[in-house]
Amino acid sequence: MSVMFRNQWLRRGALVAIAAAVLSAALVAGASARVAKPAGSSQLTIFAAASLTQVFPKIDSKPKYSFAGSNTLLAQIEQGAPADVFASANTTYPQQLFNEGKCEKPVIYAYNKVVVIVPKSNPAHITSVWQLQRPGVKVIIAAKGVPAGDYARTILSNLGISKAVFKNVVSQEPDVKSVTSKIALGQADAGFVYRTDVVPVASQVQFFTIPAWAQPPVRYGMCVLKSSQNISAARAFQARVLGPIGRGQLSGALFGLPPKKK
Amino acid sequence: MIGKLSRAQFLARGVGGGVALMAGGTLLATAAPALAGTSDGTGPPEEDLAVVRLAASAELLAEEFYTRAIASRKIAKEDRGYLAAALANERDHYAALAKVLGDAAPIADDFQFVFPAGAFGSEAAIAKLGVALETAFVGAYVGAVTGLQTLELQGVAAQIAASEAMHLSVLSDIHSHSPVGPAFPVALTVEQASDALTPFLGT
Secondary structure (H helix, E strand, C coil): CCHHHHHHHHHHHHHHHHHHHHHHHHHHHHHHHHCCCCCCCCCCEEEEEHHHCCCHHHHCCCCEEEEECHHHHHHHHHCCCCCCEEECCCCHHHHHHHHCCCECCCEEEEEECEEEEEECCCCCCCCCHHHHHCCCCCEEEECCCCHHHHHHHHHHHHHCCHHHHHCCEEEEECCHHHHHHHHHCCCCCEEEEEHHHHHHHCCCEEEEECCHHHCCCEEEEEEEECCCCCHHHHHHHHHHHHCHHHHHHHHHCCCECCCCCC | CCCCCCHHHHHHHHHCCHHHHHHHHHHHHHHHHHHCCCCCCCCCCHHHHHHHHHHHHHHHHHHHHHHHHHHHCCCCHHHHHHHHHHHHHHHHHHHHHHHHHHHHCCCHHHCCCCCCCCCCCCHHHHHHHHHHHHHHHHHHHHHHHHHCCCHHHHHHHHHHHHHHHHHHHHHHHHHHCCCCCCCCCCCCCHHHHHHHHHHHHCC
16 A cells, blocks of 8 residues: 555545544434433523512522513413523412422412602602502503512502502503613602512612502412423522522512521 | 499490390391302492401401400409400401401401500500500591491491490590590591501501
8 A cells, every 4th residue: 555545545534533523423412402401510590570680690690590570481481481490479370380280389488568669759749559549640550460560459459549540550561670660760650569679779769668458468489390401400599599598688688588497 | 413434334334235236246247248249240349348458457456456455464453354345346346347358358467566665564555555546446437437338338337436436435444534535536538547557557
């Protein structure tokens, strides 16, 4: 065998070997994409209520978060959007998923209160929730189905002022953060948000509490999704929220806390 | 001759109305299920249910007050029976109002009741607080009589107003030996009653 021929042969062999390696790697990668990833091998995806936007990353900065109205997140999960944990601003939606066999048993991880916020300048001179009935007052509320919107509707019903206040509603928002932003920007006279939503915009708004007898219980529920590719990591995230780190951050952000698990 | 009535004598005269009170209890028991509404959504309007909800919350506050007052053992022995009777009344009031609201009725755990510091430290302090609370309760129910739209609920409000007025009389006598109050107690709107009671119901 001549040197030239041997070199050509070796080169051809090398090319074949390289091609085989590339093909083999592609096959392995393709196979990996179709099987479950080992636990903890990829980033968690947390679907969380908009009111948790500031606090959840402080509890755990590593997951990928999707913050939105809880009803929007529920719809996405029902349509197959991949998520590992669903943290809602109510207990109804996690319970629904549990009843459908789509998530593990929900847990309550936080409480909240609904308040009325007004722009800092308070152009409509609102001093209590009762004054939202005044003709001409512009009110913003979250849409029906968004937990903050449902809680606000319950409050108005409990106070017996739904009809009068709904005449003043100028906008129904897809999530509570939108209500907060619009009031902070002075785009309406008053809105219903959570007590915890006031903190990031404290310099731009004033807030008024709702009488305790009209407040519905505001309980946040969370569950690990059975479709999660990282069930053990998802459960670890849930445990972190329920543990001292999570409780400390939630409490610092003015969320109420359920009794400690013994 | 007009003599000074002792508290026991004054209240003994009220006992003569006990038959009417029992009849009122029956009225509450029969009216409440009907008032709770039917499956087609009829029932008291939202505004009336708001009044009932505030009233039920007020009764829970009253229960808490009387329970603590009795437990303090600061009230004179001869008067403790009156407070116990008032506590029993408040429980009956709450039960009837809660029936109207059904599953939506408030419960004691919904509140973190707040009382002024030292409110149960002496008989005088308890009586002073009691007078303030019962004055608000009477005002709320008197206001509810005309504020409510549902006839049956108006009747219930009037009955409870009369009951609360008796409690006010006892506490006023303990506080200042003045069991008889104004000729026309101030009627409160639901907003005014809410403002008066909110400091005690927590946030």
